[in-house]
Structures are given as structure tokens and as C-alpha cells.
Amino acid sequence: MQTSPAYDRYRKLKSTFISGLCVLSAVLVVAPLGFVFFHLLSEGISSIDLNFLLNLPAPVGEKGGGMANAIVGTLILLGLASAVGIPFGVLGGVYLSEYGNAHFNRVIRFMADILNGVPSIVWGIVVYALIVVPMKGFSALSGGVVLGFMMIPLILRTTEEVLLLVPRDYREAALALGIPKWKTTVFIVMKTAFRGIVSSVLLAQARVAGETAPLLFTAFGNRYWAQSLDQPIAALPLQIFNYAISPYDEWHQQAWAGALVLILMILFINFGIRTIINIGSNK
């Protein structure tokens, strides 16, 4: 190795230069977030008013109109998805952390990871074949089920992790008192980890709330109020997509406004998670 002072200067310079590149890349990674939020706010905020939040979409060419049905539709779909995803995900996670042996757990975790990687569009056509075809039509129900399916592996993995954080002593103390294992699990372990479980559910909801692709062939979208769960239902991401690719300027404005509402919903859920975690850690 050379050791002349000139070479040392070169090495230091090179080191500083590459450190600079790392800082630059961090800036470039964060920058798109700033741009996306800037444009969502600047384009969307002017179109959000009571009219937008309370009315149905207006026909092309007419002023006004809103996305009330899509906002409510997204909430209904999230409710249905939670009804499917929470029991399977949470109780499955309970089994992994409280009962499962290492081998079984490894297999289940592997399958859950594979499912987490399944492209959302593939979920859409699977649930189309599973539910939409037998029911002979697009429906809110199928939309809820597809989002619920996507939530199961997410909730399962995170629930297992939060339950494993509960100290083993708690379980042993309860069992030593003669409390049956299932009561120990439900009233001691799950109760202790309750905040963690709630935030894992919220995290999964935030993930699926913005999904569009799986809803294309299940919930399908609807320009009016859905009367029952076996009818197509509007969803915010679907409405944003349809408006964004339309040729009309008013619809583009509405798409921006819808996108702003959607991102605020997702941030609201995420903010909920932060708050729960913070309260938990201050205790």
C-alpha cells in the first residue's frame, strides 16, 4: 500500500465524496414523498368541501359532485376485511406463539411470507374465481373478502411477534395458580399484548385501505350507493383510478381530492398506531 501524503489526501477526499453520495441518496429517497404530498395538497385541497364529502359523483360535464359513496364504500370494505382478517390472523398468531412447535411454525411463517408477496392483482383474480363467479356478479362481499385474505398473513406475523414479547414469567405465574392454559392465553398473555395486537391490526388495515388492483374484479366500483353487500360497491382507490385515467379535467381534480382523502385516512390509521405504541412505552 502506498503511504505518501498525497495518496492519503486522495483517500480522505474519496471517503468524503462517497459519504456525500450517501447523504444525497438519502435525500433522493425522501424527496418523492415530499413531492407527492406537496402535489396532493396543492391540487387536492381546493376540491375538498362539504359537497365532495357528502354527494354522489356528478355526471360528466356537470359541476360539483363528490365521493361520499366511495368514502363510505372504503370504510365498509375495511370493516368486512377486518371481519375476515382479524379472527384468522390474531388467533393464528396466538397458536404460533403459544402452542406451535418450531417446525410447524417455520412452515406457517414461510407460507405467510409467500402470501404477503403475492401481487395484489393475483389476489383479485383468485377471489374473482372463488366468489364472484359462483355468486354470478361483482359484490361488496367479494371485495371485503379479498382485502381480508390479504390481511390474514400480515396480522398473523405481527401478532406472533408482539405475543412473544410478553415475558414468560407471566404465563408461568398464571399456570402455577392453576389457571387453565386457554384462560392464561386470553386473559393474561393477549391482554398484556393488547396494544400490540391492536396496532398490528391497524397496520394491516392501513396496508389494504389503498389497494386498488384486487378490487377491480371484486368490488368493481359503483357510481351510486350500494344497496346490499351482494352488489358492486364504490371504493376510494377505484374511484381515483377511474377518474385519473379519464379524459376530463373536472374528474382529474376529483381524483386529486380523493387521493388526498385516502392518504389522510391512511395517515390517520398510522398515527393511531404511533399513539398506541407511544402510550405503551410510556407506561
Next chain:
Amino acid sequence: MENRRTHILQAIPGTNKIPDRMFKWFTAAMAFSVGLLLFIVIWNLVRGSYPAIKEYGWRFLVTSSWDPVHEEFGALPFIYGTVVSSVLALIIAVPLSIGTSVFLTEFAPLRLRRPVISLVEMLAAVPSVIFGLWGIFVLIPFLRNYIYPWLESVLGFLPIFEGPIYGVGMLSAGIIVAIMILPIITSVSREILESVPDLQREAAYALGATRWEVIRIAVLSYAKRGLMGAAVLGLGRALGETMAVTMVIGNRPEIAASLFAPGYTLASVIANEFTEATTDIYLSVLFEIGLVLLGVTILTNIIARVFIYGMTSPSGSKST
């Protein structure tokens, strides 16, 4: 071991074991639902694509004419579009992500780490459709008016940077997908770099290495496999990305050398044509495309696991 001990404790006379067993088997069924779900996914795709596989066989994957009216289906343009847009995304995203995670683990001031990590997590929370919207109305006009003409004037002698500029196209899709896979690659590679023992760094510093030399010799070469795993994980996400790509790639089933030209991907052809598929064979072909996508994502997932497994597990092969 722990399980056995708790069973002994629980075997105190007088305890009713039936609710316990019921609870155990009930939660076991819930856990196993994941296996059932994976079976449902694979089974429905295989069943749906069976007619197309029987009709077209392997030819489907290597021919490039897409003419639903005459029932000619070749998936090659979609495979090409998917691979090219994903590879472009990786080329852009991997250096940025690794640079960011090096910054975060090696020399970022402590009070800056948490906020930057949170911002990266927030980027991951932005839905695909919003990136698509932003891509159509903000990014594409910018690229079309400023970046692409400049690229063409400087590098236009290369076939990949020549031809008419539409705005929508392969490169635009690659850039959008790159932004979307930045968070996953960054967070996985940050975890990998954090798992590099400090002893490695200290040894290199003790030899008089500069910061970059420490990063290169002690950190990056140690973490090489894990970082490759992170990139493969990002590739898996990129291949299946649907909405944003559909909105910016131009949706034209052609294989063109130019990155400015519109393309089409496996995921976006399903998104666009599934509800228009009028014949059974057309629908079946789209199922087969879904099956191809699933196969590719399972494969990338397994490869990524193999890479990352040796890195983070303490019993892994540290000597390699």
C-alpha cells in the same frame, strides 16, 4: 421445552382439559388457514388457466402476437415489459437504497436517524394508485419536457434512448416502480447492515482505514449476500406492481428497443383486460398470466430468503 413444562403444570387434578384442547385446536386451525389460503390461490389459478395451458402450451410464453379477436395469445411482450421495467427500477433503486442505509447505519447523526426512517416508512404507506396519479400528472410531464429530451440529445446514439418521446413508457414505469420499491430495499438492507458486528468496523478503523474504506472492506463485503437478498425482495415487489405501472407504461403490447416507447406488463394486462375478456379462452389466458406472476414472485421470495437467511440467523454460515 417450555411447552412441556406448562403441560405438566396444567395437569393438576381437577382442571378440565376439554376447553383447553378446544382452544388449542381452534387456534391451530386458524394458523393453518394460511396453508389453506395458499392452496386456494394456487388451485384457483391452475384451474382457471388449465384451458389456456392445454390449448397453447409453452408456445404461449415465447410468441409475441396478442390478438384476442382471433384468439392468438403470446405473452412475450408482457414478459419483456415486466422484466425491463423491473430491472430499470432495480438499477435506479438499489444504489439509492443502499446509499441511504449506509448513511443511516454508518454516519447519520442520531437525531436524524429516526425521522429519516419514519419518512421512508411513510413512503411505503402511499398507495400504488396515488403514485400512478402523481406519475400521470406530475412526473411524466416533467420527464417529457425536461429529462427525456436531454437524455435523447446526450445519449441518443444508443438505441435505448432514441425514437419518439411519448412521456408514458418503459422508463417512466421503471422510475415510478423504483420509487415504490425504495422503502422495502432500504429497510431490509438497513437491518442487514445493522447486523454487521461492530468488531468488523473497529478492526478496519484500527488499521487506519478511512470511513469509505471501512464501509467497503468491513461492512459492504460482509453484508454482500444480505444486500443481494434485499434487492431480490425488491425485484419481487417490482414484478407484481400493478396500478401505478398500468397508469404510466402506455399499455401497448409491443417489444421496442427504446426505453421511451410504451410497453405493457403481465400485471397491467390483467388489470386492463380482465373485465373485457369476452371468451372463455381469453379469460383463461389471463389466469395463466396470473399463474406466471405467482410463480415468479414465489421464486424471488425463496431466493431472497436463501440470501437473507444466512445473514441474520446467528447459526448461519458466517464463514462464507
